[in-house]
Amino acid sequence: MIPEQVRKVLAAHNLTALEFEPGSTPTSQDAAARIGVAVGQIAKSMLLKARTGRFYLALCPGDKRICSKKARQAIGSQVRMAQAAETEQVTGFKPGGVCPFGIEEVEILIDRGLAQYQTIYPAAGNDASGVPLSYAQLQAITGAREVDLMREEA
Secondary structure (H helix, E strand, O other): OOOHHHHHHHHHOOOOOEEOOOOOOOOHHHHHHHHOOOHHHEEEEEEEEEOOOOEEEEEEEOOOOEOHHHHHHHHOOOEEEOOHHHHHHHHOOOOOOOOOOOOOOOEEEEEHHHHHOOOEEOOOOOOOEEOOEOHHHHHHHHOOEEEOOEOOOO
């Protein structure tokens, strides 16, 4: 079931979520397999907590990992991954279904690596969904600041 605040954002932007059986898309790999796309097209939403206590939601390609040095440069503070309880408290979503739509009082960062794909898929507030849209649409809807957060591949 897609949360009401997410449904409102999707309706306002004429977007439709893909919905699957409960628990079927909790990881980027699972979501990509279920949707039938490359893992990098999954826009994973990860909550970061800065040393200052402020939270940031990072939207990243599903096949990449955050570089702590780049995150520190983008945010201006050392950061760590938020704990599951913090993630649910701050975003209203459980890990595996964190959604960038309807999030308030948290700065949203979008990694440039997602721009290489014509269509990307963030979750729609649960672990059984994906929302097909473009990088430009996701950035515009969320007001995300474009950054470079991902580790370089060796």
